[in-house]
Amino acid sequence: MLSFAEENYLKAIFHLSDSGATEVSTNAISDHMSTKPASVSDMIRKLDEKGMVTYKKYYGVNISKKGKMMALQVIRKHRLWEVFLVDKLKFNWDEVHEVAEQLEHIRSGLLIQRLDEFLDYPKVDPHGDPIPDENGDMAVAKKTPLDKVEVGVKGKIVAVNDEGSSFLQYLDKIGIYLGAKLEVTERVDFDGSMEILIDNKQKVFISREVSQNILITD
Amino acid sequence: MLSFAEENYLKAIFHLSDSGATEVSTNAISDHMSTKPASVSDMIRKLDEKGMVTYKKYYGVNISKKGKMMALQVIRKHRLWEVFLVDKLKFNWDEVHEVAEQLEHIRSGLLIQRLDEFLDYPKVDPHGDPIPDENGDMAVAKKTPLDKVEVGVKGKIVAVNDEGSSFLQYLDKIGIYLGAKLEVTERVDFDGSMEILIDNKQKVFISREVSQNILITD
DNA sequence: AAATATTTTTAGATAACTCTAAAATATTTT
DNA sequence: AAAATATTTTAGAGTTATCTAAAAATATTT
Numbered sequence: 001m002l003s004f005a006e007e008n009y010l011k012a013i014f015h016l017s018d019s020g021a022t023e024v025s026t027n028a029i030s031d032h033m034s035t036k037p038a039s040v041s042d043m044i045r046k047l048d049e050k051g052m053v054t055y056k057k058y059y060g061v062n063i064s065k066k067g068k069m070m071a072l073q074v075i076r077k078h079r080l081w082e083v084f085l086v087d088k089l090k091f092n093w094d095e096v097h098e099v100a101e102q103l104e105h106i107r108s109g110l111l112i113q114r115l116d117e118f119l120d121y122p123k124v125d126p127h128g129d130p131i132p133d134e135n136g137d138m139a140v141a142k143k144t145p146l147d148k149v150e151v152g153v154k155g156k157i158v159a160v161n162d163e164g165s166s167f168l169q170y171l172d173k174i175g176i177y178l179g180a181k182l183e184v185t186e187r188v189d190f191d192g193s194m195e196i197l198i199d200n201k202q203k204v205f206i207s208r209e210v211s212q213n214i215l216i217t218d
Numbered sequence: 219m220l221s222f223a224e225e226n227y228l229k230a231i232f233h234l235s236d237s238g239a240t241e242v243s244t245n246a247i248s249d250h251m252s253t254k255p256a257s258v259s260d261m262i263r264k265l266d267e268k269g270m271v272t273y274k275k276y277y278g279v280n281i282s283k284k285g286k287m288m289a290l291q292v293i294r295k296h297r298l299w300e301v302f303l304v305d306k307l308k309f310n311w312d313e314v315h316e317v318a319e320q321l322e323h324i325r326s327g328l329l330i331q332r333l334d335e336f337l338d339y340p341k342v343d344p345h346g347d348p349i350p351d352e353n354g355d356m357a358v359a360k361k362t363p364l365d366k367v368e369v370g371v372k373g374k375i376v377a378v379n380d381e382g383s384s385f386l387q388y389l390d391k392i393g394i395y396l397g398a399k400l401e402v403t404e405r406v407d408f409d410g411s412m413e414i415l416i417d418n419k420q421k422v423f424i425s426r427e428v429s430q431n432i433l434i435t436d
Numbered sequence: 437a438a439a440t441a442t443t444t445t446t447a448g449a450t451a452a453c454t455c456t457a458a459a460a461t462a463t464t465t466t
Numbered sequence: 467a468a469a470a471t472a473t474t475t476t477a478g479a480g481t482t483a484t485c486t487a488a489a490a491a492t493a494t495t496t
Contacts, residue, residue, distance in 0.1 A: 005483060026444055039484055041445055046482095058444060058491055089332040099326045108317045114307040223453065244474055257454055259475050264452095276461055276474060 002050075004105045007074050008033065009043050010052055013063050014071035023060040072136035078104035079125035079132075080115050086126040087119065093126040093178065094168030128159035128178050128215075143215035146184075147192055147208050154183045155216035167213065174204045182216065220268075222323045225292050226251065227261050228270055231281050232289035241278040290354035296322035297343035297350075298333050304344040305337065311344045345374075345399075359435035364402075365410055365426050372401045373434035385431065392422045400434065 002010070012032045016024045026044070030037045048055035052067035063071065081103040085091040091099075113134075116122075123139060124130055130138035143159055157180045160171065171177070175198050185203065186195035192208030206214075220228070230250045234242045244262070248255045266273035270285035281289065299321040303309040309317075331352075334340075341357060342348050348356040361376055375398045378389065389395070393416050403421065404413035410426030424432075 003482075027442095035483090036485060037444060038446080038486080042483080045445095060444095085329070089329070089336055091328070091332070095328065099324065099329050102324045102326070106317065106320045108320070110309070110313065111303070111307070111317050114309070118307055221452075245472095253453090254455060255474060256456080256476080260453080263475095278474095 001107075002052075002070060005043070006047060006050075006052075007070070007105060009040075009047060010063070010067050010071045011074050013044075013047075013053060013061060014068060014075070017063050022062055024062070025060045029061075069136050072132040072138075074104050076132040076134075076136075077106070077112055079129060080112060080119060080122070082125045082127070083119050083122045083131070084115060087122075092172070094165045094172060096126060097165060097168075126178065128157075141217060143217060145212050146182075146196075146214040146216055147194075147211035149184055149216070151184050151187050151194075153218065154181070155218045156181055157214060158217045159215040161213040161215070167210075170210075171214075174206070175202050176204070176214070219325075220270075220288060223261070224265060224268075224270075225288070225323060227258075227265060228281070228285050228289045229292050231262075231265075231271060231279060232286060232293070235281050240280050242280070243278045247279075287354050290350040290356075292322050294350045294352075294354075295324070295330055297347060298330060298337060298340070300343045300345070301337050301340045301349070302333060305340075314344065361433040361435060363430050364400075364412075364414075364424075364432040364434055365429035367402055367434070369402050369405050369412075371436065372399070373436045374399050375432055376435050377433040379431040379433065385428075388428070389432075392424070393420050394422070394432070 009029070012029055013024050016028050016032060026037050026040045029035075029044070030040045033040070044053055044055050044061050047053045047067065048061070051064060052070060053061040053063050055061045078100045081100045082096045085096045085099060086093055122131055130141065132138040141158060144155075149155070157176065157178055159178070160168070181199050183197045183200075184194055185197050188194065192211065193206065194208075194211055195203055195205045197203050227247070230247055231242050234246050234250060244255045244258045247253075247258045247262070251258070262271060262273050262279050265271045265285065266279070269282060270288060271279040271281050273279045296318045299318045300314045303314045303317060304311060340349055348359060350356040359376070362373070363379070367373070375394065375396055377396070378385070394400075398416050399418065401415045401418075402412055403415050406412065410429065411423060412429055413421055413423050415421050
């Protein structure tokens with residue numbers, strides 16, 4: 001059985017391999033988790049011994065099939081709890097992350113099965129991210145980071161890279177929410193900032209840091 | 219902030235002081251928690267430093283006001299989650315404990331406030347135990363001598379009048395203990411004796427002398 | 437290719453929680 | 467009251483997860 005810490009490392013490695021190369025570096029993990037590289041080295045040696053990753057010194061880690069499945073189970077729990085918090089307990093979408101980080105480690109097969117049923121088998125969480133099923137399968141929607149699209153492109157916000165509640169609060173404040181329709185009306189090439197029109201009503205100006213973390217579909 | 223382990227010790231100490239003397243012994247705690255007495259000594263020294271208990275070496279611990287409040291908050295969470303599991307997720311009453319033991323440690327004021335609201339402010343958990351409010355207050359169930367109740371009444375043994383050890387030894391021998399669930403299955407009016415079912419398992423006959431000294435709550 | 441910089445690992449420490457074994461203290465029995 | 471027994475604490479050690487500082491390996495620059 002995996003400890004909370006091991007589950008968190010595995011989740012981080014999974015996310016990092018998902019959005020980049022298959023090899024994940026020690027520093028990338030330590031950045032993502034706010035731990036020191038030395039701690040990461042220790043942990044990935046242990047995860048390798050448990051067959052969750054394959055680790056070659058100085059070359060980084062690859063998540064194994066087994067490790068991926070474990071990570072997906074944790075992600076499944078995280079996202080189902082987020083749905084519960086928003087749909088049933090009326091949390092705002094920017095208030096759920098911290099609590100879901102705790103709830104995702106509760107161990108009970110029956111609990112998560114019944115929760116899924118209680119929530120009527122949701123397919124996406126409140127940020128628009130897909131919820132893996134018991135086998136780790138999930139609908140993969142093609143999501144484009146907003147900073148990659150041209151002027152004139154129209155789309156719908158389907159997800160945000162979860163950057164913590166201050167980011168989500170900022171989005172909320174400027175009128176950006178999940179499912180909002182948008183159009184890119186201006187783009188400043190040299191700094192990547194852009195102006196977007198939300199729901200054909202409201203224009204907002206956002207930096208590249210923000211647009212990189214907003215994902216749309218066309 | 220208290221660790222999970224500290225919360226669990228405090229809960230145990232609270233329960234033990236509730237159902238007995240104010241002084242709680244090291245061995246009683248280690249029994250209740252399935253840890254070794256040596257570990258208990260360590261932990262209660264720490265809880266004393268944090269002002270959660272007062273501890274005198276070789277004499278046992280007394281829970282402080284602060285410690286009692288902390289314990290009651292954990293108990294509140296535990297019992298609210300039990301209600302959630304039974305009422306919303308259709309768990310059986312005997313399946314909830316282990317999961318609630320995990321859920322009770324989730325830290326979020328908002329979560330527990332909203333959960334309480336979602337469950338419509340329940341006053342008791344699925345085992346009939348009262349749920350403390352945010353201030354630690356809970357309805358103290360009235361204690362009824364067993365000889366005063368009718369056939370069919372179900373309850374929980376919360377106390378005994380006669381503290382003599384031979385009486386307690388007798389109760390122990392016939393399978394009666396503090397916290398046992400019971401149901402009165404038969405009553406002989408002329409001599410006041412009765413048959414009771416303990417924990418839905420075991421039937422015992424007791425005289426009026428005995429039933430007068432057993433206190434239950436419904 | 438050598439020098440420099442960066443990344444990663446190792447070594448040694450610390451903190452929390454647990455254990456076993458031995459010592460100290462309290463209780464019970466004779 | 468002394469001896470025997472039981473309880474509790476202390477001492478020392480192991481595990482997990484973290485850290486800092488130093489060493490080793492890899493990557494980059496000149």
